[in-house]
Amino acid sequence: APMSGHYATLLRGTVEAFLPAHEVYITDWADARMVPLSEGRFDLDDYIDYVIEMLHVLGGNTHVMAVCQPSVPVVAAVSIMEARRDPFVPTSMTLMGGPIDTRRNPTAVNDLAQERGIDWFRNHVITKVPFPHPGMMRDVYPGFLQLNGFISMNLDRHMDAHKQLFANLVKGDGDLVDKHRDFYDEYLAVMDLSAEYYLQTVDTVFVKHSLPKGEMTHRGTRVDPSKVKRVALMTVEGENDDISGLGQTEATHGLCNSIPDHRRVHYVQKGVGHYGVFNGSRFKSEIVPRIHDFMVSAANPSSLQALAAE
Structure with missing residues (x-):
């Protein structure tokens, strides 16, 4: 689930659509205003560590699906796992309306980050959690x-x-x-989002474009998507998406260039905006069946080859 201001319950419809045919697990991120300062900080590196830990807990034979914001940390997590030859790497990853390369067809959200720069965000949108919340005095993006x-x-x-x-x-x-x-x-x-997570995400994804430039690091080690070889890749975009413009998610295919062509699929859903990529009637009738077929076929190269051709 995205950690961008809404709760995981925003994906209730997404989960419901997959439940009939899949065993579904969903991330549930904590509200920063409810986390005491004594629990420590939380940033993008921690987020990536959690994604890897979750895949370990599930124990392999999994398919990871990122809706919008988590696309970048999921690609980072899978790249790190592949570089480490991790046995619990997912069978496939599906990225939906994600800001992988925001230089492509930039939206109003992307333009704002470029115009203002990270210092503006640090000085204008970060505040402290007030009393009486458990996270009192924690720096957050409200x-x-x-x-x-x-x-x-x-x-x-x-x-x-x-x-x-x-x-x-x-x-x-x-x-x-x-x-x-x-x-x-x-x-x-x-x-609320922890300030360090929010600022690191804005700087890495929207200001510096670190992942598509090959400059993103995780705890000092460069994230290299070209290491991804065992994981099948599907990207989904909405024709009218005004949050993640067309081509921003598709850019993943160029970064994960070691994945064989027959194990990758890109799909653009006509007539939907950002929300319609993961919810609504067209999502249920047109997107879900394609993701389902992709996941089921991920372990069968010949099936994926036919799906990619479509």
Whole structure:
């Protein structure tokens, strides 16, 4: 699940779509405002360590799927595991709407990071958790700022949605009203991120483009995606994605250039934005079956070769 301001419950629909045919596990990241200072810090290196540890706990024969933000740390984790010849490397990794190379078709989010630079973020969006939260005095990037940014990018769409809510209330259309409320109950629930994790992610992914430049490091060791050989790769993008532009996730294929062509798949879903890459009717009817086929076929090169050709 992404750790970018929302809780893992944002992927409830994603999990539900895969449950009928898969054994599903989901990351559940803690809200930084609820973690006492005595528990120590949490940064991008820690995140990558956790991904590796989770794959070890699951014990192999797994397929890792990253939705948006975790695409970079998942590629890093798998690259590190491959470099170490780790026996618990996943069978496949699926990256969905992830900011692997934000120099491609940059969005408003990408432009902001480039224009401001990391010092601006450090000075303007980091604050301390107030009393009486358990994480009092911890430096965080507050969730309400992230939410404000998301809403500001699509203000007209959110205003139209609330106008439509009123119209549906007048009509007495309870199903659409409930659907609206369910979405916004989830969308408006936000969590704080530890400052060191947030700033390291912004600097590494959006300002320096460290992964696609071959300059990303994990605890002093360079992350080398070309080491990935045993793991099948699938990338999924939304045609109208305004968070991770077209081509940003596909860039992974150029970085993981040691994966045989028949063990890699790229798919662009027509007519969906960022949220539609992992939720909604087109996700369920068109994206999920393709990911399912990819995962099932990952251990069968001939099957993957046919799937890649499609």
